Amino acid sequence: MVAWLSDWLRDIIAVILLAVIVELLLPNKAMQRYARLVVGLFILLTILSPILKLIQSDIGTKLDEGMDEWSRSATTKEVQMPGLDQIRRDAERLSEKRELEAAKLTERTLEDSIKSELTERTKAPVDSVDAVLKWAAVSGRQTPYISEVTVTLKSADNQAGLVREGTQVEDVSPVAVDIEIERIDEGEAGAIPAESGTDSENVQKQERDDEKWIGAEPATAAAISTLIIQGWGVDANHIVVRQPVEQSNSK
């Protein structure tokens, strides 16, 4: 108890001594009034410190935080020019965005040119061409290459006579299989426990509904792929030629 009391008294005496020296150091009377206010607050804090410790223990850290925040806000207000790092980061972000835009544009023009070339050369009923560009580092720079080309032909409804119905149903493209598995998980989860007798029937129906894409007629597909391989140097494994299932056939 006595030790605590002596600690407290020593603090008060030290702060008052500090206040006296500050008063001596200050240059003129006008400033003295303002400095006296701040120093008086310090003395008040010191005298109140036992109560402050009783209520909340970390008064010093709180004061520290307040001061830090104040000085930080004062300095950030002065420096409004962005630093070099900030500028560099901005530049990087902008160039990334620009490259992305450029890649998109390249993809679009590539698709357009492939489509026009195909319709002109093979007379195939091309509906859309989807090219996927990927980036590879060649001698330090990122350069795009064509990783996959998907050619979609018009459905048999729209082009009378070109596609024979017999061959269509068997050729199921792998893409369609993937979609089908997901659909079963979502859509059939509630239906299967209700009536298990019609299970196989349901699955069959599902299969027929989901076969949106089938492989195109082999002759047309081969012609299209050879053209793309010759013209754009894409690997044959990465070319998919497909067409929508004829609606009247599946119903």
Add this chain to the structure above:
Amino acid sequence: MEMIQIVGLGLMATVLILVVREQKPMFAFLLAAFTGLFIFLYVIGKIEIVISTLEDLASRSGIPSIYLKTVLKIIGIAYIAEFGAQIVRDAGQESIASKIEFAGKVFILVMAVPIISVIVETVIGLLPDGG
């Protein structure tokens, strides 16, 4: 000894200023400003001893270092504002000098804001929630 040097410098500067002022008031002002700056910087070096003593006192008695930091900032602001204001006053611009002093007072008051906020928070915490 140093005191005599400073007083001698001041007297010399004063005589020179009185001589020059008749012909070139501009040079008289410049001379006064530089003399003031020189004495200020010379004495600022000496004040380091006082500050180190204060730091010693603070560390030995266990006052939070933030108190001393704030107090030193206040003294610095007061001195710089006073010095600038006096130079401007010498040039005859009383109004600008008083503005500089005003800025100094404002900055000293801003120093008090964190302390006041801590005290206010404590007082609010002291009060019971219902009342």
